[in-house]
Amino acid sequence: MRVGVLALQGDFREHLNALTQCGVQGVEVRTPAELEKVDALIIPGGESTTIVSLAKTFEVFEPIKRRIASGMPTYGSCAGMIMLADHIVAAKDGQETFGGIDITVRRNAFGRQVDSFEAEVLAPEISASPICAIFIRAPWVEKVGQDVQVLASIEGSDGQSHVVAVRQGHLLATAFHPEITDDYSVHRYFLEKVCR
């Protein structure tokens, strides 16, 4: 199986490194031609507005949307979670997403960079031990559709529990960045369980 990482902007090299650590040689995807050559895709952390703008300009936005809709296993971290959400709030006016997961995601929900944090997240479906998770101006999931499996939640500074990892069939999304840690359990889960 060939796994691509969307390499328009963001920490795509860290995702490629995580794939290497899992024994998979990932490839960078920037164009429709490169997209055609992969069987699965990772959408990295970055600025979602920048990624949308570049994807549209270089005409890879619609092809990705179609591939996701037709069953290509896809994992998105942070900005990638925003890109996989059917609905987003607190977004830039008219901001579009690839969609695919029946969730509503709030952008920058945990606050600005001074509120960014690292935490251990419990996600038994992904890993028996807590996952080392970095949240950077991170989103959270506000509404979850009935076909969506919640994989992890954490408490926000508002004292409420918020969903930060979800799966819907062939699609996986986390509000945090496992790629900038040396905990590869989310990538392993994506490759071994979601991509099957």
Add this chain to the structure above:
Amino acid sequence: MAQESGTSRVKRGMAEILKGGVIMDVVNVEQAKIAEDAGAVAVMALERVPADIRAQGGVARMSDPDMIAAIQAAVSIPVMAKARIGHFVEAQILQSLGVDYIDESEVLTPTDYTNHINKWDFTVPFVCGATNLGEALRRINEGAAMIRSKGEAGTGDVSNAMTHMRQIGGEIRRLTSMREDELYVAAKEMQAPYDLVKEVAANGKLPVVLFTAGGIATPADAALMMQMGADGVFIGSGIFKSGDPKSRASACVKATTFYNDPKIVGDASRGLGEAMVGINVADLPAPHRLSERGW
């Protein structure tokens, strides 16, 4: 579960997600929106772009908090702001405003000609300029979570950015070829902490993200810096001092992503109108060279 903010991983991670992007200087809400629409990964809110600071002279300070807050309210992307070198109270104010990154910048008039800000004291991450590897490692030792090569701000002349990227890259490559027992003297000579020197020698790169700044005015300049190994670019005066900021901003974003594709960089360079007029760095009297500020 325990949650911890302001850790090195959280600060440095913020810079990781900006990689491959363009950070643009903006002086008002309108410019910030143009930058966001063009695909900037962040904006730097300041009162005067470096070209104007240069032209108007006087003491350049932190921007008015009202102006920074207005820009924060107008865009969804990260907002950075500049504090003077060594002015830790300006930095405290910027942190309290919730800016996403502080640039301890030589573009503003320095406050302390001996010490930089102790950046470990802050939750908000800092980016600092550097002209060589020793300077970069001293800033990292003080807590900087991101480095930008300085170039010469407000000139539109990319030659110093090139010099500084070559210098930093060359020194890193030299370290990787040294025997372990030679690293002690290398650390002494570049006036940098031995532990950081050893880390760079082992990994062949800085422990933080490295952007380029200072004099970038065209899509080709941006692509050049990316090919020189920058993780992304800051564009100060180059966009909003040009004839058609909207087109130039989006062209620089495209060129930064597709820096290895001359056809795309070439297409992005078409019909952009006038670039900023610019000043040759060689014509600047030495006391007016901003890159020499910082110690």
